[in-house]
Amino acid sequence: MYACKEIPWMPTYKYMVKPASTLKKLRDLSERQPNVKSALEESLKPTLSLLKHRFSKLKLHGRPAVVHDSVTLEEIMNISNVLDLFKDAKDSSSVIDTKEKNAPKKLKAFIERHCRAWQYSFQIKKCDAADCWYCILNPKRLPEDKPLHWLPDPTKGPDGTFQPLEDLLGIEAIDRDFLIGGKVRSFIMCCLCGKRRVVYCKERLSRQQVTDIEVVQDNLLYTCGSMLFPYGHRNHETVVVKDGLECAAEMETTYSAG
Numbered sequence: 507m508y509a510c511k512e513i514p515w516m517p518t519y520k521y522m523v524k525p526a527s528t529l530k531k532l533r534d535l536s537e538r539q540p541n542v543k544s545a546l547e548e549s550l551k552p553t554l555s556l557l558k559h560r561f562s563k564l565k566l567h568g569r570p571a572v573v574h575d576s577v578t579l580e581e582i583m584n585i586s587n588v589l590d591l592f593k594d595a596k597d598s599s600s601v602i603d604t605k606e607k608n609a610p611k612k613l614k615a616f617i618e619r620h621c622r623a624w625q626y627s628f629q630i631k632k633c634d635a636a637d638c639w640y641c642i643l644n645p646k647r648l649p650e651d652k653p654l655h656w657l658p659d660p661t662k663g664p665d666g667t668f669q670p671l672e673d674l675l676g677i678e679a680i681d682r683d684f685l686i687g688g689k690v691r692s693f694i695m696c697c698l699c700g701k702r703r704v705v706y707c708k709e710r711l712s713r714q715q716v717t718d719i720e721v722v723q724d725n726l727l728y729t730c731g732s733m734l735f736p737y738g739h740r741n742h743e744t745v746v747v748k749d750g751l752e753c754a755a756e757m758e759t760t761y762s763a764g
């Protein structure tokens with residue numbers, strides 16, 4: 507957004523920041539030199555307040571945009587301290603590491619089991635597994651016999667209007683026993699990461715189903731973790747991809763379409 511040489515530096519710091527030709531070098535320098543860091547923060551203030559002012563003029567459906575300040579380092583560290591719960595004592599990886607592969611194993615396992623990142627939402631949900639160290643210590647607060655559902659995507663009914671949440675909650679619990687190698691019928695490519703994801707169906711795909719999959723593909727409707735067909739679609743329960751996939755996840759090895 508802002509090339510480093512365009513930052514209005516105070517004259518005292520100009521000579522110090524001259525060799526820092528990229529933002530990365532500038533950041534590294536400011537980590538080593540606290541004075542440079544505070545000068546950098548100070549010099550960015552007018553630009554940030556201008557941006558904040560500009561964005562606050564934006565409106566969506568008649569309502570003004572709300573502009574928040576970015577989180578402070580202190581706030582990030584506070585969250586990071588809470589997340590240390592997901593670290594084993596001998597695990598040296600950082601929970602706020604930006605590279606997912608470096609995240610602590612315990613945190614990755616927690617995310618896999620309790621989080622769902624779809625195109626439109628990010629959800630965290632407690633599980634019912636008897637071997638889950640987190641949910642045993644912090645069980646869900648709903649009565650035992652009441653299941654905790656993932657929130658469904660907004661879904662239109664036959665009349666074209668959005669269906670009420672109560673009608674959609676929990677209906678994703680469909681039989682998924684056929685998500686096995688022998689039932690691989692096709693694949694779909696994620697329109698974000700480009701990975702091929704396996705499409706399963708109990709029966710061989712009908713011509714109509716093949717066309718339906720092509721429509722999803724051509725309209726760039728599929729991303730890792732989303733449903734292949736929305737609730738109410740004729741193929742919603744019969745032609746499926748595994749849920750819980752993320753773009754970062756490796757491709758499945760079962761490719762031989764049977």
Ligand SMILES: [Zn+2]
Nearest residue numbers: 632633638641
């Ligand atoms: Zn759990």
Ligand SMILES: [Zn+2]
Nearest residue numbers: 696699730753
């Ligand atoms: Zn993807």
